[in-house]
Amino acid sequence: MEQVQQAFRALQAPDATSQQTQEATLWLDHFQGTLEAWRVADQLLCLATDDTTDAARIFAAQTLRYKIQYSWSELPVWAHESLRNTLLNHLIRNCQVAHASLHNVCIPPCMPPLAST
Amino acid sequence: MAVLTPLSFATGLVALHMDSWQTVVSDIVQLMTERHDPAVQNLPCLLELLSILPEVAGNYNVVVCPSRRERVRLMLQESRSTVLQLLWALNSPLRARHDLMQSMLKCAASWVHHVQFTASELAQLSTLNHNCAGRGSLGLLEVATNFRCVLRERQRQCSEELQVSALASSISLTGGFTAHDSARTYSMSIAPECVSPSGPSRSHAAVSVAEDDRQPTSGAYNDPMLSLFSMSSEDAQHCPLTRAPCDLHA
Numbered sequence: 001m002e003q004v005q006q007a008f009r010a011l012q013a014p015d016a017t018s019q020q021t022q023e024a025t026l027w028l029d030h031f032q033g034t035l036e037a038w039r040v041a042d043q044l045l046c047l048a049t050d051d052t053t054d055a056a057r058i059f060a061a062q063t064l065r066y067k068i069q070y071s072w073s074e075l076p077v078w079a080h081e082s083l084r085n086t087l088l089n090h091l092i093r094n095c096q097v098a099h100a101s102l103h104n105v106c107i108p109p110c111m112p113p114l115a116s117t
Numbered sequence: 118m119a120v121l122t123p124l125s126f127a128t129g130l131v132a133l134h135m136d137s138w139q140t141v142v143s144d145i146v147q148l149m150t151e152r153h154d155p156a157v158q159n160l161p162c163l164l165e166l167l168s169i170l171p172e173v174a175g176n177y178n179v180v181v182c183p184s185r186r187e188r189v190r191l192m193l194q195e196s197r198s199t200v201l202q203l204l205w206a207l208n209s210p211l212r213a214r215h216d217l218m219q220s221m222l223k224c225a226a227s228w229v230h231h232v233q234f235t236a237s238e239l240a241q242l243s244t245l246n247h248n249c250a251g252r253g254s255l256g257l258l259e260v261a262t263n264f265r266c267v268l269r270e271r272q273r274q275c276s277e278e279l280q281v282s283a284l285a286s287s288i289s290l291t292g293g294f295t296a297h298d299s300a301r302t303y304s305m306s307i308a309p310e311c312v313s314p315s316g317p318s319r320s321h322a323a324v325s326v327a328e329d330d331r332q333p334t335s336g337a338y339n340d341p342m343l344s345l346f347s348m349s350s351e352d353a354q355h356c357p358l359t360r361a362p363c364d365l366h367a
Contacts, residue, residue: 045120054119061123068130069179080135087128088148094120095149095162 129173142196164220171231226264
């Protein structure tokens with residue numbers, strides 16, 4: 001995870017040369033194809049939201065999407081449910097971050113009855 | 118939203134791949150509306166995820182077993198009333214929130230585009246607040262316009278399907294008729310005003326039959342455009358067109 005963050009720091013550094021930027025981009029592209037990317041992407045999504053980590057978190061979400069679409073078979077069946085729950089938790093956590101702007105909306109009591117799982 | 122969209126896509130893809138996840142829509146709705154306050158804060162996420170699910174299921178670039186894709190599409194089909202109820206429940210509270218209204222209309226458009234709704238469900242969807250889009254942002258206007266276009270197209274398709282269904286049921290009730298044979302081609306149509314939205318009505322379904330290029334040989338129907346007639350069971354028994362194809366040339 002530290003290497004991914006380093007790569008992002010290199011990309012975002014104001015004094016980064018084009019060669020450093022290119023190397024960091026290539027490294028991140030290569031990293032997306034590795035098995036390690038599943039776990040690291042999950043860890044990156046757990047980082048606290050701030051300006052320095054936003055790019056890494058977006059990269060992590062895109063990496064998971066890419067991995068699920070093209071490398072689903074890399075994941076053992078026993079890990080499917082865990083991945084699903086992790087993704088739903090990340091989604092809810094990201095919604096809570098944006099909650100401040102939604103305080104004046106309320107859902108009426110006519111909300112549809114919910115199906116039990 | 119920058120992280121929400123790829124995360125929603127990732128979750129949608131998991132739903133498409135994961136055989137053991139049978140109740141995707143109800144699980145997601147339940148999880149994100151469990152308690153009152155979290156339901157509010159989860160709305161952007163819920164609407165984004167619900168928008169993406171039908172798109173992912175219809176995306177053939179995602180390689181997945183065809184039977185699994187069919188099961189997911191069927192599950193979405195069966196879940197449409199849950200989504201419809203949710204959108205309906207959110208309609209009034211979101212009237213003043215243009216950002217959430219945009220998400221809601223995007224979700225509605227996605228479902229109308231990818232999932233089959235009945236005529237009455239489409240009529241219910243048409244009452245969503247898409248007309249207030251003029252007071253919102255350009256993004257809302259674009260989404261609302263798209264929703265209206267998708268809805269109108271679906272309603273047109275639904276109307277056509279009802280007409281075909283009325284024709285098919287009228288013909289099947291009366292013994293069958295082949296509109297095309299080796300010698301001649303006939304065109305058939307049903308008067309749209311005679312088809313009720315709730316389904317074909319046997320007593321009101323009216324069928325017209327026209328020979329495309331030749332006069333029929335039957336003396337009884339020597340006009341190229343045969344008269345409009347009601348397909349009541351009595352009429353059908355006496356109508357040569359509905360007994361058998363060969364009767365057309367008798």
